[in-house]
Amino acid sequence: MKERIVSGMRSTGKLHLGHYLGVIDNWVKLQNDFESYFFVADWHALTTKYDKTETLKQDVKDVVIDWLASGIDPEVSTIYVQSLIPEIAELNVYLSMVTPQNWVERDPTLKDMAKILRNKEGDAQISYGLMGYPVLMSADIMALNAQNVPVGIDQVAHIEITRDIARRFNNIYKTEFFNEPKPLLNKCSLICGLDGNKMGKSFNNDIKISDDEETTTKKIMTAITDTNRIRKDDKGNPENCLVAYKYWEIFGTKEEKAQVCSGCTTASVGCAQCKRALAEVINKKFAPIREKRRYYEAHPEIVEEIIRTGSDRARCEIQKTVNEVRNIIGMY
Ligand code: SF4
Secondary structure, eight states, X not given: OOOEEEEEEEOOSSOBHHHIIIIIHHHHHHXXXXXXXXXXXXXXXXXXXXXXXXXXXXXXXXXXXXXXXXXXXXTTSEEEEGGGOHHHHHHHHHHHHHSOHHHHHTOXXXXXXXXXXXXXXXXXXXXXXXXXXXXXXXXXXXXXXXXXXXXXXXXXXXXXXXXXXXXXXXXXXXXXXXOOOEEEEOOOXXXXXXXXXXXXXGGTOOXXXXXXXXXXXXXXXXXXXXXXXXXXXXXXXGGGBTTHHHHXXXXXXXXXXXHHHHHHHTTSSOHHXXXXXXXXXXXXXXXXXXXXXXXXXHOHHHHHHHHHHHHHHHHHHHHHHHHHHHHHHTOO
């Protein structure tokens, strides 16, 4: 029997290369070795965007299309939408009862969000739903009683609270029902945004998986380079090239990187030429993914079928967990 993994992504709409390299590529590599469940976390999106729901449905579909195009195989992995499975919300209620308030309050992400979500008066705008998101996230994982959760290093604290909640539930109800899930650390490349900061849709510094060749090239031409290299005949230093060479490190072959270094340090290649070559390499890598993406965009009924089938399959498994939890607690 394969061990189970579960992981999700907020319904943020079209995904960018940070999502691809940091998460999806890893899922694609793991999906054959584990019984894999991947979900679009649309309830989590509501924790901060409850007043901006006009694009929510399309955002969910766009996330799924990017996954499928990038190689998540719906015949191998179960793809589902969180809000199509009400039993996750039920489990969230049971877990909320056994989770001490201070466990939730110590979540580092909540503190970061409080800084971002300030109203005009400067007060933190944390809703009850956002406050409880570490428990909802635990419910997402525990609903499938997964043994492993693929995560980045910055999310390990989230898995810790899930382990704590699982342990506490087992202790209170004298059961060994819940696994204490382990973080499965992503082996991935971190990519920064075109301005050198964290890549993000809202920072306007991202390259989308769905961007066409022309858009990608235009965006890459804006990537920060070695700021000391002002004229083409100034010799550059790839180590000081804050974005463009970082991308070469991720996407270039050994030979390409050696060529870039030589062209840069001898000033035989200018930054514009270097970035145009980089755009070509990135466009080549994403060409088959974009082609697949266009196929799914042209066939929304297939995407819908994949979402419905996966959500039904996940719901069956989750119902088993929640029924067992009801029995363990002694619900009516
Ligand atoms: S030539 Fe390439 S590596 Fe060198 S500074 Fe310009 S963009 Fe960066």
